[in-house]
Amino acid sequence: MKTQLLKALVIPVLSLVLFSCSKTETTPIPQPDPTALQTAPPPVEAPPAPVVIPNPTGDKGLQLIQETDCLTCHKVDSKLIGPSYQEVAAKYTDADLDMLAQKIVDGGKGNWGDIPMAPHTGLSKEDAKLMVKYILSLKK
């Protein structure tokens, strides 16, 4: 009698559970994932690693060069868009300090080729001189 009652209770409950289960288990017809169709955005190019020239003595000229845009066009030991600073140092002497500082402020071309150096109008002549002093200190 007891088992009869149990069966009477369990069977409908079980079938209910099974029924609701089988309902959720119906596999949906695979639909193309709309997000998969979207073309992935082009990978963002990593910005070039900032050029850091060690400055153990705290050279003001070098510091200014690091803080300005100079190193996007110049490297110390190899030509980039502009001549390397070592080439510049080899070509000039302290007598050219004033002219070179003015050239950094005004920009210009012709001494190394046809690519012009951008002017640096916000730069003071004094700061430009400090930069040139650093560059000339690279003379070997």
Ligand code: HEC
């Ligand atoms: C847009 C690129 C660019 C930037 C930025 C730039 N330069 Fe130049 N630089 C050049 C080019 C190109 C030349 C060669 C110009 C020429 O042929 O007379 C040059 C030449 C020079 C020269 C030699 C000038 C001569 O007449 O021989 C010095 C010194 C110099 N740059 C220093 C600097 C300093 C310091 C800065 C940062 C304040 C700087 N440059 C930023 C491109 C650049």
